[in-house]
Amino acid sequence: MASEKAKKQVSNLPHMTQASQEEKRRQLAYKELVQKRKPRPRYLRNVLVAFVVGGAIAILGQVVLEFFKSRGLDLNAASAPTLAVMTLVGVVATGLGIYDELGEFAGAGAAVPITGFANTIVAAAMDFKREGWVLGMGAKMFIIAGPVIVYATLAGVAVAAIKFIASP
């Protein structure tokens, strides 16, 4: 069942024995078959739902921001409490077991906003609490969010460095 493409890819591996070449050929052919047959995600539906749900969360954020602005804070000062409120919304929704359902439904629409970021921390905290406050929750709370924080910080440093060099 090895396809032409798989045969070609393997024929330039002269260091391999006949048997392992045959095995490699089978593997490549199967990988190709799986790629071809694997059901595709419903891209259009997923994109539209992510757009609507992500947009709805953003509108909610805007409402909260306008509220703080209407109480006399300027844009800069109002953004911090807005983020805090939206984080709290994500935390509570996760605790109530709603946010994972929203994630299943909306994909990136639920994952990208700060409510999704809050979800990654609380979901891990809820899970690992059973292994104790210190070695469980304390150690593993950032198991999903950790890389985001690490590489966001790194990206911040890189961007700042570029700005520093480019505009002395």
Add this chain to the structure above:
Amino acid sequence: MPAKKLGRSTVKFASPPIIVGTGTVVGPVEGKGPLASDFDVVLPDHAYGERTPEKSETKILEQAAKIAIERAKIEKSMVDYYMAGDLLNQIISAGYSARQLSIPYFGLYGACSTCAMSLALAGMVIDGGFADYVLVACSSHYQTAERQYRYPIELNIQRKTTSQYTVTGAGAAVLASSGTGPKLTHATVGKVVDLGLKDVHDMGGAMAPAAADTLLTHFADTGRGPKDYDLILTGDLASFGSEMLKELVRDNGVELGANYRDCGLMLFDTKSQHVGAGGSGCACSAVVTFGHVLKEMEKGTYKNVLLVATGALMSPLSCQQGESIPCVAHAVVIEA
């Protein structure tokens, strides 16, 4: 060649062990599926009154084992060996359940193939004259598997088209050297097959080649074909894996027809229940076989059944290190 062996890797039991009692426990989602009425216990929720999902899994495994012993109408002390396995690190559900049962214990790890693996081994032990009663059992739990293999339970994640849902449940059976009930006649032990797939969200596709290998070996060893069975059952290939299996065996001139089904697809209504491509986990084949299929055999729906349970032998660690997924499939024949 050994007297009871056929071909490369099949054994034919001289005095086939008899399945004299079974016990099945399933979770709340399985309890809403099409086979719900076939199970002994349906859990109200995943926690089942326990502080952790791991304890809940141990509890259901123990409960299924106890029901099986009760149904076999024997005493716990008469059981020679307890063979059990699950999906968790160091197979803790099996080990902890054995602590409570206090029966001489063999812990098995075959991932989702554990059900067929334990049946094959129990058959050999009984037919070999080393035991009169062997208790086999395995379990899986949606929440414990999710935690160990994937992400925290409440994390917002969208399932891939090939993602499967780990069955919460436990299945147990008592095999005996004498008695009445369905008989275990053959077992084909699978070898590990790895066609280089690495996608942990596509277990069905990864395991299909192992299932195909064991199925073809079984047919070659026994001289039988798909038409010789009323039902050919795979453990948890789910929708995509089943399609791939059919395609792989077709390449070798074997056609799987209407008598082929997959436990992961039978256990759920995959259209209305949110279980992705279908069920998976040790319990998937165990509860469907011990709960549903054996009951149907009793009614006379099936005379002989070939169960091929597949298991993926990777760990989250090996996957993160970029290794592909080695898979195994074991087959057993059950005759009414």
